[in-house]
Amino acid sequence: MLLALNGGGVYIEIELVAGHVQDNGLSTGMSGNRQIERYPVAQKPSSLVHPLNKLDNSDVLLGSADKQRSESNLPVHDVAIVGGGMVGMALACSLAKLPLTNHLNVAIIDSNPALQRGQSIKKEAPPDPRVSTVTPATRALFQDVGAWKYVEEHRHAYFDKMQVWDYTGLGYTKYHARDVNKEVLGYDRCVVENKVLLKSLLSCLQDSGSQHKLYPLRLSSMHLEPASASSHHGSLAKLELSDGNSLYAKLVVGADGSKSRVKELAGISSTGWKYSQNAVICTVEHMEENRCAWQRFLPNGPIALLPVGDKFSNIVWTMDPEESLNRKSMSEVDFVKEVNRALDSGYGPRPKSQSSGGASPFSWLTAKKAVSAYDYFEIPPRITKLASERMVFPLSLKHANTYATKRVALIGDAAHTVHPLAGQGVNMGFGDAFSLSNVIAEGIAVGSNIGEVSLLRRYESDRKPANLTMMAILDGFQKAYSVDLGPLNVLRAAAFQGVQNLSPLKRHIISYASGEQRFPIFS
Numbered sequence: 178m179l180l181a182l183n184g185g186g187v188y189i190e191i192e193l194v195a196g197h198v199q200d201n202g203l204s205t206g207m208s209g210n211r212q213i214e215r216y217p218v219a220q221k222p223s224s225l226v227h228p229l230n231k232l233d234n235s236d237v238l239l240g241s242a243d244k245q246r247s248e249s250n251l252p253v254h255d256v257a258i259v260g261g262g263m264v265g266m267a268l269a270c271s272l273a274k275l276p277l278t279n280h281l282n283v284a285i286i287d288s289n290p291a292l293q294r295g296q297s298i299k300k301e302a303p304p305d306p307r308v309s310t311v312t313p314a315t316r317a318l319f320q321d322v323g324a325w326k327y328v329e330e331h332r333h334a335y336f337d338k339m340q341v342w343d344y345t346g347l348g349y350t351k352y353h354a355r356d357v358n359k360e361v362l363g364y365d366r367c368v369v370e371n372k373v374l375l376k377s378l379l380s381c382l383q384d385s386g387s388q389h390k391l392y393p394l395r396l397s398s399m400h401l402e403p404a405s406a407s408s409h410h411g412s413l414a415k416l417e418l419s420d421g422n423s424l425y426a427k428l429v430v431g432a433d434g435s436k437s438r439v440k441e442l443a444g445i446s447s448t449g450w451k452y453s454q455n456a457v458i459c460t461v462e463h464m465e466e467n468r469c470a471w472q473r474f475l476p477n478g479p480i481a482l483l484p485v486g487d488k489f490s491n492i493v494w495t496m497d498p499e500e501s502l503n504r505k506s507m508s509e510v511d512f513v514k515e516v517n518r519a520l521d522s523g524y525g526p527r528p529k530s531q532s533s534g535g536a537s538p539f540s541w542l543t544a545k546k547a548v549s550a551y552d553y554f555e556i557p558p559r560i561t562k563l564a565s566e567r568m569v570f571p572l573s574l575k576h577a578n579t580y581a582t583k584r585v586a587l588i589g590d591a592a593h594t595v596h597p598l599a600g601q602g603v604n605m606g607f608g609d610a611f612s613l614s615n616v617i618a619e620g621i622a623v624g625s626n627i628g629e630v631s632l633l634r635r636y637e638s639d640r641k642p643a644n645l646t647m648m649a650i651l652d653g654f655q656k657a658y659s660v661d662l663g664p665l666n667v668l669r670a671a672a673f674q675g676v677q678n679l680s681p682l683k684r685h686i687i688s689y690a691s692g693e694q695r696f697p698i699f700s
Contacts, residue, residue, distance in 0.1 A: 252390075254284040255627065256617075257416055257426035259396050259439045261287030263309070263371060264589030264606035265432030266378035270322040271614035273387035277621045278614060283389040284424060286396055286416070287433075293393050296376035298331055303564040304485040306458045306492075307371040310470075310600030315607045316367070319377070323384070327377035328369060334486040335367045336470045340555060343474035346526035349554050368470075368483045368491065371603075395419040399429065399442040401584060414584045414628070428628045429585050430613065432606075435575060437591035443582055449575030449594070452655065454478055455501035456572055456597055457494045460485065460565035461516065463558040471557045473520060479598060480519045482557055489564055492516060493597055501569050509563045520557045528554050572596055574652055580641060581633035586613055593644050596651045605644050612639045 256272065258265045269285060272278040285292075311319075311333075319325040342349035382389060398417040413425040431439025440447070454477075467484040478495030485491050494516070496504065504512060521527070575594045580587050589606030616636040617627050625632050 251415075251423050251425055252284070253282075253413070253425040254390075255281040255426070256428045256430060257284040257286060257414070257424065258430045258432055259286045259416075260431065260433035260437075260589075260591070261285045261289060261292045261391070262432065262434070262589075263374050263378065263603060264610050265430070266375060266382060267318075267322075267324075267607050268430060268432065268588060268610035268614055269387075269389060270324055270378050270381045270385065271318075271611050272617065273382060273385035273389070274322040275614060275618045277618040279385070279387055281388065281617075283387065284392060284426060285389060286392045286394060286418065288393055288395045288419070290393070291375075292379070292391060296372050296379065298370075298372060298376060300332065303462070304332060304460050304489050304491070305370045305372055306460050306565045306568055308368050308483065308485055308491045309371055309374060309603045310483060311367055311369050311374075312601075312604045313366055315604050318607060318611050322381060324377045324381035327380045328373060331370075331373040331376070332486040333367050333369045333373065334467075334484040336468050336484050338468065339470040339472070340557075341472045341474075342528050342554070344476065344524035346528050349528040351552055351554070368485050370485070392418060392424070394422075396433070396438045396442070399439065427584065427626070428617070428633075431585065431587045431591040432589050432610075433591055435573075435590045435594045437587065439585060440577060440587055440591050443585045445577050445579055445582065445585075445587065447575045447577050449573060452572040452574070452596065453497065454495050454572045455498045455569050457492070457496065457501050457504050457567055457569050459492050459563060459567045461490055461492055461513070461560045462488055462562050462564045463490060463560050464488065465558055467558050469555065469557075471520065475519060475524055480516075481600075482520060483600075490558070490560075494519065495572065495597075498571070505567045505569050512567070513560050513563060516560050520560075527556070574648060576645065576648060580609075580637040581630055583630045584628035586633050586636060588613055592640075593648060595648050596655045598651050598654055601647055601651065605647060608643070609636075609640050612636055 258268055265285065265287070269283055272281055272283060316325060319328065337353065339352040340349060341352075395418065396416060397419050399414060401412065401414055413427060414429045415423055415425055416429065417423045429439060429443075431437045431443070433439055461482075466488055467482070467490050470484065471482040473480055477497055477500060480492065480494040483491045483493070494504070504515065507515070518524075573594055574596065577587050577592045580592050588609035590602070592609060593605060595602050595605070613636045616632060616639070619635070620627050620629075620632040
């Protein structure tokens with residue numbers, strides 16, 4: 178093989194002898210026809226691959242060619258979603274639904290066996306303790322992609338009122354559907370088991386007819402392929418899986434939770450802190466059906482009682498780690514007693530209903546306000562027994578410093594984790610998923626590369642301010658109610674009563690919490 182100059186051009190000359198390469202003009206000692214082939218150096222000679230594979234003593238060349246051929250056989254996906262939980266599946270469903278994205282080839286990487294065998298939901302079994310409070314905005318998004326009809330086939334519980342108070346007995350706030358002229362609070366706000374949400378999204382995706390493939394594996398490593406690394410896949414993300422196989426993707430989406438492997442491999446750092454608190458969750462049973470969401474702030478953290486259908490409710494109880502382990506290990510009888518004490522009889526007196534006269538230190542707030550029965554303080558239902566295992570998990574606040582880099586985007590808990598105070602975590606994640614799918618669609622509409630960081634930054638610009646605001650509010654609540662100090666207790670109670678008696682403010686709070694309205698600075 179020689180480099181030759183001809184008319185100012187540079188060529189590679191290769192002499193083929195009886196199917197073998199004749200290099201540097203030296204005879205191979207074999208008879209046969211001789212043929213000279215010339216290629217400009219800028220042109221890759223396609224006929225080289227076959228003859229080189231027949232060379233003797235050419236292990237290096239053989240390995241290179243085999244590797245290139247092997248790389249070219251790796252599957253290539255438009256989008257690889259790492260994490261097949263609720264938020265990752267919501268993104269897959271949204272991409273399958275939008276006209277501009279339903280042609281995309283989507284990989285879903287998750288080792289959860291339930292995704293392969295399908296979620297098993299027994300109607301006669303008590304509700305699972307892992308539930309989500311679905312806001313009206315999330316419900317509308319589920320309806321748009323066609324997943325909500327599957328939710329309605331399973332157990333879910335609406336609530337038409339919410340009562341929030343603290344252990345001092347100085348004040349309370351009562352929200353009711355009538356405050357926003359609706360039959361149920363927050364335009365059909367409801368509590369749904371996580372496994373029901375996931376199963377509904379899986380059913381929706383399977384019925385979509387979209388191009389998607391599930392890889393029941395873990396992500397081992399990830400790197401960008403430089404443009405010169407392969408003739409087939411220039412500048413794509415290469416994902417290596419736990420079984421040793423690999424795939425390519427134009428865009429990798431980390432939907433793999435707070436300990437995101439995608440975030441780690443992409444080198445994205447986070448800011449945040451641990452709360453030194455755990456949440457105890459479980460399902461409990463009571464005598465009558467519950468249609469109210471209850472939340473009481475206690476010295477060590479709030480306890481919430483959320484309806485999940487029939488005579489069942491879900492408990493989310495925040496406390497210090499040592500106490501949480503004690504609550505988990507104590508007998509069922511003792512635990513039920515502690516729950517009832519936390520919801521009503523213990524820690525302090527019940528707040529005075531506004532109709533009961535001037536006993537409240539904030540009665541001046543209601544002097545000119547007509548008080549209806551809807552505004553009365555109500556006693557939570559009495560818990561009769563435990564209906565599930567008790568689960569404990571630590572609480573923290575964490576926020577990724579960026580949601581997007583080249584060919585990588587983060588959604589859900591991979592981008593942000595929050596205190597479960599108002600049940601906003603998964604709704605923030607669903608908002609991320611649907612925002613990202615719309616940004617991808619917008620990019621396709623104008624011919625953009627869906628992995629370009631300039632496009633992905635538009636998703637970040639849409640979601641980051643709203644997420645940070647919600648995180649700041651929840652963190653502020655957590656800190657405000659973690660201090661037991663007389664003057665601060667009075668201020669908190671005054672805030673409760675102020676919200677209770679200022680109807681416009683109450684309506685706005687319901688609207689923001691429901692996801693129907695953004696905070697003014699983002700509107």
